[in-house]
Amino acid sequence: MPNLLPSEFYESAPIIDLQAIRLNDVHVIQVLNLQKVNPLLNGNKYFKLKYHLLHAQKHKIGHLISMGGAYSNHLLSLSKAGRLFGFQTTGIVRGDELSEQTRNPVLKYCENLGMRLFFISREQYRLLRIDPNPILKNIGIPEGYFIEEGGGGTLGFKGALELGRLVAALHSDFVFCSCGTGVTLAGIIQSAPSGQNTIGVSSFKASYIKKNIQTYLLNSGNNMHVFSPDLGGFAQKNKSQKKTIAYFKSKFGLSLDKVYTWKTMSFLKDYVAQKNIDRNSRILFVDTQSENKL
């Protein structure tokens, strides 16, 4: 493992990997593949973690704390960043019943990278979102820098704005992006030129995501579109998921993930067909996934 400082790591510019795919007889989609943005730390996490990591480095903070569900890609990427830059990391996981269970692959990966895991009840988790300090103290987490769920907060949004500017420079008519907390989409919406329709796809209630996004935006968010298609619950397996992932892999070599990006791509496919989107429209799919390998 290279022993890097975040400031050295972020000196090199993100790699823009664009792949054009012909979705049907009419539409061509550009895929902005964030797995390739950097070989060491990538996906939307490359952007969302950037200013948190730089902040920790600047203030000589050695311990990073954050929160997430049992399948949190954010915790996984944070553990990776911890290993990469030499931070201690703690992950607070939703669901105290999980503490006694065999670790799923995501949590196992986090622990293997040195992240210390704490499991708390759903009620405590809800309170942690609102005011972390009393809960952190209560469960005995050592002092550190707390990063909001999903890598959000002001500094997470600052990184998402950088992704938004890269997206804006591609001059698309339609931009599709997966949402969890909505921070990534907020950055893309805030940076969008007029004429760019920015469409978020979420496993969670669209009203919740919109409300969250609105807390970040400096504008009215009039151009915000968020959909929660009925494609099965968060991280649940189903036939359509398997088929979509296999199709995009074999036809275009695209690796869609089982939680977020397969849903967004499924939604996009139906959307462009049902809305009769003009064949000359420039359509961009932001593939937010991290490769998640060290």
Ligand SMILES: Cc1ncc(COP(=O)(O)O)c(C=O)c1O
């Ligand atoms: C692959 C992928 N896409 C999208 C998201 C959602 O990002 P956000 O929480 O910024 O909405 C995540 C989680 O961070 C993710 O792992």
